[in-house]
Amino acid sequence: MLFSTQFEAIEKKVKAINPVAYASTRNYLNGNVTYLSPYISRGVISTQFVLQQLIQSNYSFQQCKVLLQELAWRDYYQQVWLAKGESINENIYTPVHAFIDVDIPKAIVNAQTGITAIDDCIQQLYNTGYMHNHCRMYTAALACNIAQTHWLKPAQWMYYYLLDGDWASNALSWQWVAGTFSKKQYVANQENINKYTGTYQTNTYLDVSYDALPLKEIPNTLLQREALQLKTPLPNNLPDLQINAELPTLVYNYYNIDPLWHSSTKANRVFLLEPAIFQQYPVSEQCLQFALQLTQNIPNLQIFVGSFNELYAQCNNNRIIYKQHPLNHHYKGTAEAAAFMIPDINGFYPSFFSYWNKIAAKLEKLFP
Structure with a gap:
């Protein structure tokens, strides 16, 4: 199975979702699943992005309910991570x-x-x-x-x-x-x-x-x-960053490779790979290369391997903007909210269904 890294192909996958077939077959290996999870996890698209596509389709809330629940599981787990931090380990x-x-x-x-x-x-x-x-x-x-x-x-x-x-x-x-x-x-x-x-x-x-x-x-x-030894082969011998001090700097990372994020903003764009993060949460070369290929959807994106503080120093204290994520708690600058399906319902819920019961009514009202 191959996953395209072209954004146009990813958009087509979103538009091709059949939530009815998904609901009835998703548990089977040959079921009609969406294959969107790599793009959601890498922040190329969000659960909110998928939700908006479903709303614009001809499907009802009830027809989409099972798929929405699966998307909500992802949001729920992120909310738990935001609330509890590294204690989820x-x-x-x-x-x-x-x-x-x-x-x-x-x-x-x-x-x-x-x-x-x-x-x-x-x-x-x-x-x-x-x-x-x-x-x-x-x-x-x-x-x-x-x-x-x-x-x-x-x-x-x-x-x-x-x-x-x-x-x-x-x-x-x-x-x-x-x-x-x-x-x-x-x-x-x-x-x-x-x-x-x-x-x-x-x-x-x-x-x-x-x-x-x-x-x-x-x-x-x-x-x-x-006893496994898991290591991430981060790139080296990269060109020096070219930062225009008059422009804001948008910081992308392994969990945010969204090509639509501030796409019309004139800014420095940096894909940050922090060795400390990948030492704690290592990924394979195949996963890293997949992420790097996804970054090609973002024009003029520079890659930087180092700590956020090292990046911050090179940015000469100009305005830094980034997306909220549990691994970004040490970033400095302007944090923008993650694109959850229902972003105003957040915090820790003791079970998935206590969270789902809160957001389901709001989700249903979004559908015609």
């Missing part, structure tokens, strides 16, 4: 279930779990940077609840390879599966996996009833562990 609610290791099973890393659908999806992740949401849940359930692994390092592994890597969505989804941000652990048996992936595998360690899950003993296949 710790258990939100329930102490993590008993685990025997923090390192990911080697069989998962090598796509050799013995569950064909999961192994195929892991290989697809490596090859394309994409994994279907249901397969993400299956993989997380296998790592956390069958292999009895703490959720954090496996979540870092998956984020590293995802083109749509959003640390909030990723980490909090893994917590949801592990049962530390939900009422119970998520598990799936072989029958469920076969149903949604189109496989017909039997006689695996997951070919049991739900009453037998989680398994009392870890399958031998999942016992061996791997």
